[in-house]
Amino acid sequence: MAGQFRSYVWDPLLILSQIVLMQTVYYGSLGLWLALVDGLVRSSPSLDQMFEAEILGFSTPPGRLSMMSFILNALTWS
Numbered sequence: 001m002a003g004q005f006r007s008y009v010w011d012p013l014l015i016l017s018q019i020v021l022m023q024t025v026y027y028g029s030l031g032l033w034l035a036l037v038d039g040l041v042r043s044s045p046s047l048d049q050m051f052e053a054e055i056l057g058f059s060t061p062p063g064r065l066s067m068m069s070f071i072l073n074a075l076t077w078s
Contacts, residue, residue: 029076033069041065 030050038045048055049066056070057063 026073026077030069030073033073033076034066037065037069037072 027050034049035045037043038049043062043065049062049069055063056066058067
């Protein structure tokens with residue numbers, strides 16, 4: 001008998017693992033985009049580019065680079 005999708009069974013482990021996987025893929029690819037963009041403009045990479053709200057804006061050049069990476073990441077996975 002072939003495998004079937006179990007739409008009638010509640011599987012919290014499957015749901016949690018899918019959430020963890022999607023978050024890992026998202027932040028991993030965002031990190032790659034940030035490293036690529038930082039490498040192109042010879043800027044120093046930092047985790048603040050992902051997680052600091054003050055950096056995420058169009059008013060400063062690092063903010064523009066971070067926003068460009070976020071947009072490229074969204075376009076990559078859309």
